[in-house]
Amino acid sequence: xxxxxxxxxxxxxxxxxxxxxxxxxxxxxxxxxxxxxxxxxxxxxxxxxxxxxxxxxxxxxxxxxxxxxxxxxxxxxxxxxxxxxxxxxxxxxxxxxxxxxxxxxxxxxxxxxxxxxxxxxxxxxxxxxxxxxxxxxxxx
Numbered sequence: 098x099x100x101x102x103x104x105x106x107x108x109x110x111x112x113x114x115x116x117x118x119x120x121x122x123x124x125x126x127x128x129x130x131x132x133x134x135x136x137x138x139x140x141x142x143x144x145x146x147x148x149x150x151x152x153x154x155x156x157x158x159x160x161x162x163x164x165x166x167x168x169x170x171x172x173x174x175x176x177x178x179x180x181x182x183x184x185x186x187x188x189x190x191x192x193x194x195x196x197x198x199x200x201x202x203x204x205x206x207x208x209x210x211x212x213x214x215x216x217x218x219x220x221x222x223x224x225x226x227x228x229x230x231x232x233x234x235x236x237x
Contacts, residue, residue: 104173107212111178112168114210114217119166119184122158127151132216140223150220161186161202178210188233193226195235202232 110130117126127147137145137153145153158164164186172179185203188195206224210217230236 107173107176107178108171110212110215110217111171111180111208111210115166115168115180115182118154119164124151124155127154130217132214132218135216135218135220137220137222140226157192160188160190160192160197162189163187176212178212180208180210182206182208192233193230195230195233198233200233202229204229204232 113126114130117123118130127150131147131150133147135147135150137150139145161184164184166182166184168180168182170181183203183205185201188198188200188202190197204225205228206222208223209221211219227236
């Protein structure tokens with residue numbers, strides 16, 4: 098079994114993901130950050146491979162082109178980094194079947210990333226989609 102990453106380096110790697118990919122919209126950085134076997138685990142049990150995850154991030158960027166993600170807290174243990182983050186942006190494109198509303202939104206989430214060999218190998222997401230859909234006016 099490979100050695101667990103240093104906690105400081107592990108948190109820096111994950112912070113780079115938020116800065117460069119989510120806020121900076123640099124999908125090319127995913128080539129460096131994600132291991133070829135990367136798997137994203139969504140709250141509904143769906144799993145996405147590396148290419149499908151890249152497409153999901155790209156779709157989020159289209160829906161919220163001014164999205165800014167701010168890391169609020171990170172914890173690292175062994176090969177895992179847990180991050181609580183907050184994002185805000187404006188709904189300018191279709192998201193999860195909801196047409197653009199032009200509304201500003203803010204959402205919180207927690208990600209857990211597994212790291213091996215200096216790359217992100219797995220990702221689990223818990224995100225406040227109910228709050229997001231309320232802000233979009235998509236719920237009664």
